[in-house]
Amino acid sequence: MITIEHLAKKFDDHQIFSDINLEIQTGEIIGIIGPSGSGKSTLLRCLNLLETPDAGTITIDDQQIVAPHITKAQRLKFRQASTMVFQQFNLFRQKNAWENVAEGLITVKKIPKDEAKARALQELDRVGLAPYANFYPEQLSGGQKQRVAIARSLATDAKLLLLDEPTSALDLELVGEVLQTLKQVVLDHPNFTVILVSHELGFVQEVASRVLFFDDGRIQEAGTPDEVLVHPQHERTKQFLARFA
Ligand code: ADP
Ligand code: MG
Secondary structure, rough: OOOEEEEEEOOOEEEEEEEEEEEEEEEEEEEEEEOOOOOHHHHHHHHOOOOOEEEEEEEEOOEEEOOOOOOHHHHHHHHEEEEEEEOOOOOOOOOOHHHHHHHHHHHHOOOOOHHEEEEEHHHHHHHOHHHOOOOHHHHHOHHHHHHHHHHHHHHHHOOEEEEEEOOOOOOOHHHHHHHHHHHHHHOOOOOOOOEEEEEOOHHHHHHEEEEEEEOOOOOEEEEEEHHHHHOOHHHHHHHHHHOOO
16 A cells, blocks of 8 residues: 655655555555654654655555656645544644544535534544533543544545554543444454554554554554564663663
């Protein structure tokens, strides 16, 4: 479904990565772990073109971009091919839960408001938030806000779900409900391809079909969750995992 070849990105003089190569099949759940600052978010942002890569190609289904020359039409298509859940929720403060979920349906997909609202309520129900449809972000807990963000992603109908540390901004007691919601989403949508960046190693081990250890702008180690998380081969991976022991 996704092929990444020779992907490169730098900010000013800071080369974040220079040659990322990766092939992901439809339905795979890729867990990415690695130290903070290693470029995990930048990689996800390059995949949906929130950042423009400097070089390399990304192919998603039958669409290919060759960086950095990306047309407006390609950018739009790539954006629609995937949906991202961010660490900081990124909800509109002045919109309630269902309006946040419906926003993209109304403005991007031009779906009539009534229909968009019905869809939003349906997605909120799936993440257990039907009773909170009229609540504003400031009236919701961090875990509930993140579940609204997950509902918003589901409403887009994108088949590639990018999860960038979806629980790392949450108080410890709220992490579980979001992981539970994500697990349900994955179970309910076996055709979704998911790329999950997370420090919740237990969760990564449970849901991922493949785990990548990202460090220093490279995929240092890749394999099954058992191979990478339980029996790592590389010294750097071992050192990183030791921090969680
Ligand atoms: P991670 O998600 O693994 O913590 P990031 O992809 O967020 O890492 O960041 C990788 C590096 O790129 C960091 O040094 C960060 O400061 C830098 N960086 C990220 N975004 C930008 C930006 N928009 N402009 C300049 N530097 C950035
Ligand atoms: Mg990050």
